[in-house]
Amino acid sequence: xxxxxxxxxxxxxxxxxxxxxxxxxxxxxxxxxxxxxxxxxxxxxxxxxxxxxxxxxxxxxxxxxxxxxxxxxxxxxxxxxxxxxxxxxxxxxxxxxxxxxxxxxxxxxxxxxxxxxxxxxxxxxxxxxxxxxxxxxxxxxxxxxxxxxxxxxxxxxxxxxxxxxxxxxxxxxxxxxxxxxxxxxxxxxxxx
Numbered sequence: 001x002x003x004x005x006x007x008x009x010x011x012x013x014x015x016x017x018x019x020x021x022x023x024x025x026x027x028x029x030x031x032x033x034x035x036x037x038x039x040x041x042x043x044x045x046x047x048x049x050x051x052x053x054x055x056x057x058x059x060x061x062x063x064x065x066x067x068x069x070x071x072x073x074x075x076x077x078x079x080x081x082x083x084x085x086x087x088x089x090x091x092x093x094x095x096x097x098x099x100x101x102x103x104x105x106x107x108x109x110x111x112x113x114x115x116x117x118x119x120x121x122x123x124x125x126x127x128x129x130x131x132x133x134x135x136x137x138x139x140x141x142x143x144x145x146x147x148x149x150x151x152x153x154x155x156x157x158x159x160x161x162x163x164x165x166x167x168x169x170x171x172x173x174x175x176x177x178x179x180x181x182x183x184x185x186x187x188x189x190x191x192x
Contacts, residue, residue, distance in 0.1 A: 019157075021056050022036045022037065022056060026058065037056070040168075041061040043072055044135060052067060052068050053067065054164065056157065060088070061086075061089070062088035062094065065083075065085070065089050069097075069101070082103065082104050082105070083098060083103050083106070084106040085105070085107075087108075090105075095107060106128040108125075148163060149164065152164065
């Protein structure tokens with residue numbers, strides 16, 4: 001408290017007596033400047049979420065792009081060809097990594113607009129960005145609203161992590177079941 005009153009930065013400050021592992025994470029959102037709880041870096045493959053990294057400490061997810069690409073390629077065995085991410089991922093190092101690997105991104109071009117820009121690349125960028133915004137951000141909202149991740153009631157770090165994993169994977173299970181039911185309905189209609 002003394003360091004805070006003198007405007008000094010306090011690392012690993014305890015903000016909850018009963019949950020000492022919680023740290024304030026500055027999100028920079030309009031309605032909530034600071035949030036408490038786990039920070040999760042997800043990847044999504046075909047609408048299914050995978051937890052690439054999570055921590056109760058703040059971290060910059062923009063530095064984790066290489067890990068995300070490696071994780072997806074490890075999970076699927078398929079080379080990543082497209083990537084959609086927030087502007088935090090659009091760093092120079094991430095841009096050069098994607099260029100080197102031949103990955104089309106949703107990143108806005110830097111510098112002046114070229115006169116002979118390929119129209120297909122421009123359309124592809126825009127559609128990747130739109131898909132990311134609707135699918136990824138939509139899944140976060142669904143997980144928070146319907147699968148208990150908005151306010152996690154756990155009182156220790158292990159329980160909170162467990163609830164986080166269960167919530168995300170329960171949402172994945174619901175998506176897979178809905179797809180299976182839709183496929184069965186389609187098969188019934190085509191059989192008639």
